[in-house]
Amino acid sequence: MITAERKPLEELIEFVRPFKRILLVGCNECVTVCAAGGRKEVGLLASGLKMALLQNGQDIEIREHTLERQCDPEYIDELLPMMDGVEAVMSMACGCGVQEIARRYKDRPVFPAVNTKFMGASERQGEWSERCQGCGNCLLGITGGICPIARCSKRLMNGPCGGSVTGKCEISRDVDCAWQLIWDRLKALGLEEQYLNIIPAKDWRSAGGGGPRKIIREDLAE
Amino acid sequence: MENFEPVIVAFCCHYCAYTAADMAGSQRLAYPPNVKIIRVPCSGKVDAIHIVKAFEKGADGVYVAGCLDGDCHFKNGNNRANRRVEYMKKYLDEIGIGRERLEMVMMSAGMGYLFAQIATEMTEKIRRLGPSPVHSMNGQLPIAS
Numbered sequence: 001m002i003t004a005e006r007k008p009l010e011e012l013i014e015f016v017r018p019f020k021r022i023l024l025v026g027c028n029e030c031v032t033v034c035a036a037g038g039r040k041e042v043g044l045l046a047s048g049l050k051m052a053l054l055q056n057g058q059d060i061e062i063r064e065h066t067l068e069r070q071c072d073p074e075y076i077d078e079l080l081p082m083m084d085g086v087e088a089v090m091s092m093a094c095g096c097g098v099q100e101i102a103r104r105y106k107d108r109p110v111f112p113a114v115n116t117k118f119m120g121a122s123e124r125q126g127e128w129s130e131r132c133q134g135c136g137n138c139l140l141g142i143t144g145g146i147c148p149i150a151r152c153s154k155r156l157m158n159g160p161c162g163g164s165v166t167g168k169c170e171i172s173r174d175v176d177c178a179w180q181l182i183w184d185r186l187k188a189l190g191l192e193e194q195y196l197n198i199i200p201a202k203d204w205r206s207a208g209g210g211g212p213r214k215i216i217r218e219d220l221a222e
Numbered sequence: 223m224e225n226f227e228p229v230i231v232a233f234c235c236h237y238c239a240y241t242a243a244d245m246a247g248s249q250r251l252a253y254p255p256n257v258k259i260i261r262v263p264c265s266g267k268v269d270a271i272h273i274v275k276a277f278e279k280g281a282d283g284v285y286v287a288g289c290l291d292g293d294c295h296f297k298n299g300n301n302r303a304n305r306r307v308e309y310m311k312k313y314l315d316e317i318g319i320g321r322e323r324l325e326m327v328m329m330s331a332g333m334g335y336l337f338a339q340i341a342t343e344m345t346e347k348i349r350r351l352g353p354s355p356v357h358s359m360n361g362q363l364p365i366a367s
Contacts, residue, residue, distance in 0.1 A: 009316040040271060044313070047274040051356045052317045 001030035001121075002094045003128045004037060004114040006045065012090070013052055015111040016060065019087040024049075024113070025079065025101065026066035027093035034128055036114050037092025039066040045092065045113060070097025076104045083108070119150075136206030136213065142194060144185035149202075151178035157199040228282035228348040230257045232341070233272065235265045237295040238331050239287030245334030253341035256348075265289070265326075266299025273310050277319055280357050283348035285325040287340070293330065300328060318355055323348065 006012075016022050024046050032038030046062040053060050063082055067075045070093035079089075079101070088109045091098040094116040102110040118130040133150045139157075140147055149155050153163075153171050160179035163170030167180040186195050206213075234240040240261045246253060262268055265288025276284045286307055288300035304326045311321035325344065329336045 009313075040269070043271050044274055047271075047278045048313060048317045051274075051278055051319065054357075055318050055355045 001033050003034045003117045003120045004031050004094055005117060006036055006114050009048055012113055021061040021085055021087055023063045023082055023086045023089045025091050027070040027097050028066055028068050031093055042066055042092055070100055076100050144182045146178055146181045146185060148178050226353055228256050229280055230283040230344055230348055231276040231281045232257050232259050233262050233268045233286045234259050235288045236261055236263050238289040239329055239337060241331035242329050242333050242337035246338040249334050251334055251338040253338040254345040256345045257341045264296045264299035265303035268303055270306060270310050282354045283323045283344055285327055285344055287327050290328050290330050
């Protein structure tokens with residue numbers, strides 16, 4: 001999923017301070033799962049903002065709505081009946097959702113309520129770690145299902161650096177060395193010889209080095 | 223300010239604090255009427271949104287009362303509530319209400335005296351702190367009125 005964290009309330013207060021009526025929009029997808037911008041967080045933030053502004057004598061009306069998805073224009077249209085009199089929109093979705101709202105409702109400012117972090121997985125309840133950087137050319141089939149791009153601090157392609165000590169990365173004792181994990185997994189699978197295959201220099205154009213990326217499925221596109 | 227009577231919301235677990243409040247009554251132990259009790263099936267049922275809405279609707283103080291450590295009827299609801307309260311204290315600081323207006327307390331169903339003592343202490347503490355900055359600026363006391 002795409003993970004995110006709410007921005008500090010102070011920053012959000014500054015966004016909405018000039019307005020009397022705003023629409024706060026959550027998203028039922030990734031940000032709900034990582035507890036950053038779902039229906040519940042919309043309610044919490046709306047209450048928090050109202051109370052914080054009230055202390056400065058400012059009474060703000062905050063309309064709350066959570067969309068099934070904010071990254072599809074079909075769902076963004078749902079907001080239209082709620083837009084009457086709304087001076088600004090604050091989105092609790094990832095950056096994709098914020099931009100979709102901005103694209104659809106051109107005459108109102110749109111503010112992000114969260115900082116979008118990374119594509120990750122749950123380690124346990126309440127903890128998420130980066131797992132994928134969307135490089136556009138997946139290597140997981142030859143690295144034992146562990147990504148050296150997302151999980152090695154140096155994105156090394158052919159084994160660990162000298163900073164790998166007892167299975168941990170030199171940046172922190174809390175970070176596993178990706179190449180240690182890869183080696184352990186290949187060994188467990190009896191695929192040690194795979195480790196000897198040199199991975200050639202990666203072409204980063206598919207990872208965004210060639211500019212903004214796009215997928216067009218001609219059978220689906222209209 | 224001299225006549226300020228705080229509104230305090232106490233989310234009380236059915237299996238401990240709510241029964242302890244009953245016990246306090248049976249034992250004729252007085253506690254301040256400022257404390258408004260909301261019975262919940264477990265302190266772990268109390269969500270962040272319940273706490274924030276209590277403040278938004280006019281509470282000056284809130285506390286969550288759950289079972290003693292290891293005694294939760296649902297295994298660990300009280301510990302979850304404890305972590306949630308800690309998290310919400312930070313949010314209350316951000317809002318400007320202040321972490322000291324929210325507390326987590328633990329007791330057993332037999333501790334009527336502790337229920338009365340905590341209710342009294344919390345009321346005194348909130349009375350010292352004064353009205354919640356939210357409705358003191360707004361000039362409204364939704365619950366009290």
